[in-house]
Amino acid sequence: MGALTLRLPSLTSLSSAAAAAALPRYHFCRQLCAPLRSVSAAKFSVQSSTVEKEIAATPPEIEPASLLPRLQLEKDRVITPRSQDFNAWYLDIIAKAELADYGPVRGTMVIRPYGYAIWEAIQDYLNVKFKETGHSNMYFPQFIPYSFIEKEASHVEGFSPELALVTVGGGKELEEKLVVRPTSETIVNHMFTQWINSYRDLPLMINQWANVTRWEMRTKPFVRTLEFLWQEGHTAHASLEEAEEEALQMIDVYTKFAYEQAAIPVVVGRKSKVETFAGASKTYTIEAMMGDRKALQAGTSHNLGQNFSRAFGTQFMDENGERQHVWQTSWAISTRFIGGIIMTHGDDAGLMLPPNLAPIQVVVVPIWKKADEKAGVLGASSSVKETLQAAGIKVKLDDAEQRTPGWKFNFWEMKGVPLRIEIGPRDVSNGSVVVCRRDIPGKQGKVFGISMESSSLVAYVKGKLDEVQSSLLENAKSFRDSNIVDVRSYSELKEAIAQGKWARGPWSASDTEELKVKEETGATIRCFPFEQPEGAKKCLMTGNPADEVAIFAKSY
């Protein structure tokens, strides 16, 4: 029903779809070469020579006179509206909310404390889940002999264009150049081969939190950087079935994390052969729809089969005394996920963080005008802060005197803090506070007269945080669902993609045809979703019977 409604526009604009099809190289080139970029987007790809000073750092009101012109300029510089230029908005948020900055080397990123705190929240959650599912953390060296990378054929093909190579160490040219790890399957297998003897050493299930390097040409803070932080899980099993179960278990951990912590309603599924990880037999993925409706691959879990164990001779003695190659998985989530959070929930006012991952869940803003009100308001604000902190809520009291309450409201909204508590002289005499939701703008998100009494305030705030968390997920869900179009033909697919939407349709065509879609529309198969419609299906491209629907979309 919805599918039918959504398909209609494609009929009324066949001409523009045809025009788009006539310019395949242009579309493809836009995707790969990005000839046109906004000024702010371009900054990340060149060495940052101009200094970005944020207004937050130095209050212009009391700045020495010599600095005033520069700051005045910045005061006027607001965040580009999301609706106007999504990319500029994204980069503005990252700068203004002090999430990250450009490193001195092209494409590298400095993760600033506020951005890093989101990463720490991601780590805290996943680390517990990884341990609960039987994995131990460890650490592998980041320098990998070049010969290792060459051992698995499709792996070297996939990664060799992106490698950073160390050729000099301690002042001397090295005999064998070293790869700065782009991922660790090869060195992991080199070690697993030494640690695994018999079936009793299996399953071997480990994880590492590490930095990785991929020499990317087009970079964008968090989404794609030369160096990024991630976790990479690596496991070895005695059977294909066990490896498959593990790969599925971990994509499920990621899916739950995305829904429950990040409030991102990812679509979980299997990658097409073309999009499968270099060296894997199967890749499972969680795909998130960003605010501009482009897809972001937010986490992957690979069933590696015996590809690496055969390349590295990773064998075990089975229960019958036969030597067998182990079956393996690997899975990863990276700092890219932070980009996904920004682009899923943010709005024109700035960042909007899900309470479960927010470094600051509640900001308390005291408001007073007359000198004799100050002590009472600050005292109450401070005691509210203590109360919430003692209850395990991440709370900040903003009692800076050089800023107006209005400035603070805007600032903490821009920083994405889920709840704001306002306390003025009248609230103090009433023993109550005002609670404002970041996700509901203006008066509608404001509730007056919430009691300051500890236990009721804590319960109220916790409840509100839960509401915001659910509400972010629900909003993202409806946005996602209203932007996935069911298609039955290639022309419907093209129309959906041209409208910036995701196209979902039956697919059993060849790799070549998949690549043709990419070239002609800029869209790729994001996944064959686990959730499949019932009934017989015909391939949207060939009309042949198809087992599954695939989702096509443009992506980051």
Added chain:
Amino acid sequence: MGALTLRLPSLTSLSSAAAAAALPRYHFCRQLCAPLRSVSAAKFSVQSSTVEKEIAATPPEIEPASLLPRLQLEKDRVITPRSQDFNAWYLDIIAKAELADYGPVRGTMVIRPYGYAIWEAIQDYLNVKFKETGHSNMYFPQFIPYSFIEKEASHVEGFSPELALVTVGGGKELEEKLVVRPTSETIVNHMFTQWINSYRDLPLMINQWANVTRWEMRTKPFVRTLEFLWQEGHTAHASLEEAEEEALQMIDVYTKFAYEQAAIPVVVGRKSKVETFAGASKTYTIEAMMGDRKALQAGTSHNLGQNFSRAFGTQFMDENGERQHVWQTSWAISTRFIGGIIMTHGDDAGLMLPPNLAPIQVVVVPIWKKADEKAGVLGASSSVKETLQAAGIKVKLDDAEQRTPGWKFNFWEMKGVPLRIEIGPRDVSNGSVVVCRRDIPGKQGKVFGISMESSSLVAYVKGKLDEVQSSLLENAKSFRDSNIVDVRSYSELKEAIAQGKWARGPWSASDTEELKVKEETGATIRCFPFEQPEGAKKCLMTGNPADEVAIFAKSY
């Protein structure tokens, strides 16, 4: 009094001290070039070609016949006694306890789960302390333009021989070669320069957990590896006094950590000019005495003065509107600390871990002979495990059936687990357990008849863990104190060093004389300890007045 007693031996063995002085080149060369090394020590410096299989991984009793000869060999291979060959003992422990393994690239190390769990315990403690003292975590890129390293004169002099350089990226020769960070002062200052405008941006206090690379020629697992993990704190302040206060605060955090968590009674003090960090004005250090009485520099905190801020132009506008260079600190503790823990507490039986950092604090070993005893013993063991776990104690139940209890006792002693609980059929009927301390061998460390009743068992175990923790510290303290000799002359110093001890004596001589001591004895000034004796002092070398005593020792 103690000093007098300890000085006596030096008088009775002047001749051997003179003999040592006659061979200065030999001593110096031993320190720097290590021409003679034991077979196990040498392994770490060459690519590990032979596979080290640990007996723990596969029980020989039920191994397929084909593997028996190899495993038999390893079963016979015990840990080298500490007293016989300290270095071989150290490497054996690392292999047998599965703390680490050799990476494929010379001098690199794989930190295995049991070793990494110690690192996680170190991180958990320090992370809280860093945040309590006002620092935020963040992350800087690891690739640093080569030109940055050259900006601070003594920094480049100190680090240039140890750099790993990336010269190729994405298949192309780079225009400017990139340094893989050996430490981050330069890139930190590059960014601080962009973030700091006015005195209101100060202090800026951050920390990062990261990997660093130093192209070391002589490597040893944990102690000195090509790549290692660490935290590096970096701060910027408005005055020298504030920077000094911060540098002292952080060395104090490290000192408390060493004493209270690692049970290592470090000597805290200031480095000599010769030993100061490349680029620092002052370096504070914690020096630990290992079981072979060599010193290990276990953590450092630097007052960087304005050295980096001048090199990078890191300035702020002070309250009078004047531009000033910031005053800075940096401070670090690394995975080297794990080597310090091993070499401080371990004994002939293996590792001995301080309860506060032990990945497993208590191991429960069920003991039964007859089939009808099994269920009762296993049930009781399992319930003891649950009880302790619920109380927040890190406990492991070793119910593997293919191992004898005796084998398990040795194994978990070797792994350094502080407490063992034994539960046999008689214990089950008595409702009691046997508790054995790792640090007191044999029957003396064994207490029978400890009630299984939850609350009393938890209290007993917690009390015992505290006792072990204190006892490790006390033992290390007496060992340290009995091996520091107060010296008044160079000949007394040489005598003490020749005996493998630390020499403490007044020092106000020149850098040249300090280097002469190093060349002639192999010992360096470890620090001028904060704890100084009262009264007038005369330099042990020159007889001139001296303000302070210094501690000389051979070191790792």
